[in-house]
Amino acid sequence: MIGKLNHVAIVVPDLPAATALYRDTLGAAVSQPVDLPPHGVTVVFVTLPNTKIELLHPFGEKSPIAGFLEKNPSGGIHHICYEVEDILAARDRMKEQGARVLGDGEPKIGAHDKPVLFLHPKDFCGTLVELEQA
Numbered sequence: 001m002i003g004k005l006n007h008v009a010i011v012v013p014d015l016p017a018a019t020a021l022y023r024d025t026l027g028a029a030v031s032q033p034v035d036l037p038p039h040g041v042t043v044v045f046v047t048l049p050n051t052k053i054e055l056l057h058p059f060g061e062k063s064p065i066a067g068f069l070e071k072n073p074s075g076g077i078h079h080i081c082y083e084v085e086d087i088l089a090a091r092d093r094m095k096e097q098g099a100r101v102l103g104d105g106e107p108k109i110g111a112h113d114k115p116v117l118f119l120h121p122k123d124f125c126g127t128l129v130e131l132e133q134a
C-alpha cells in the first residue's frame with residue numbers, strides 16, 4: 001500500500017547550523033525555513049535526487065517535537081514519510097490492522113500542501129511514520 005519514500009525528518013537543535021551543514025558541507029540544495037504553526041515546527045527541506053530530508057525545529061509552545069529534542073539534545077532522526085494514494089483509505093486500513101493513528105485521526109495539510117497522518121512509533125518498529133497523500 002505504501003509507495004515512495006517522501007522524506008526522512010531530522011530534529012535539530014540549531015536550524016541555521018543544520019542548514020549550513022547540509023548546504024555547505026554536504027553540498028545539497030536547501031530551502032528557506034518555513035514556519036508551520038498547525039504542526040508546531042519550523043522546517044527546512046533538503047532536496048536530494050531521489051527523496052527529501054526535512055530538518056525540523058520546534059515552533060511555538062506546544063510543539064510535538066519538544067520532548068524528542070529534550071531527550072535528544074544534539075538532534076536525531078524523528079520520522080520517515082511514505083506516500084500513499086488515498087490517505088483516508090490508508091487511515092482506515094491502519095485502524096483495521098490495529099495500528100494507532102495519532103491525533104484526532106483526521107488528516108492535516110502538511111509541508112507540501114497535501115494531507116498527512118502520523119502513526120504511533122511503538123506500532124512501527126520504534127519509528128514514527130508519516131503518511132502523505134501523493
Ligand SMILES: CC(C(=O)O)C(=O)SCCNC(=O)CCNC(=O)[C@H](O)C(C)(C)COP(=O)(O)OP(=O)(O)OC[C@H]1O[C@@H](n2cnc3c(N)ncnc32)[C@H](O)[C@@H]1OP(=O)(O)O
Nearest residue numbers: 039041064067068078102110111112116118121126127128
Ligand atoms: C509538517 C510535517 C510534514 O512533513 O508535512 C511534519 O512532519 S510535522 C512533524 C511533527 N509532528 C509530529 O510528530 C506529529 C505526530 N507526533 C506525535 O503525536 C508525538 O510526537 C508522539 C509520536 C505521540 C510522541 O509524543 P511525545 O514525545 O509527547 O510522547 P512520549 O515522550 O510520551 O513518547 C512515547 C514513546 O514514544 C517514543 N517516541 C516519541 N517520539 C518518537 C519518535 N519520533 N521516534 C521514535 N520513538 C518516539 C518515546 O521515546 C516514548 O517511548 P518510551 O516510553 O519507550 O520512552
Ligand SMILES: [Co+2]
Nearest residue numbers: 009054081130
Ligand atoms: Co514530515
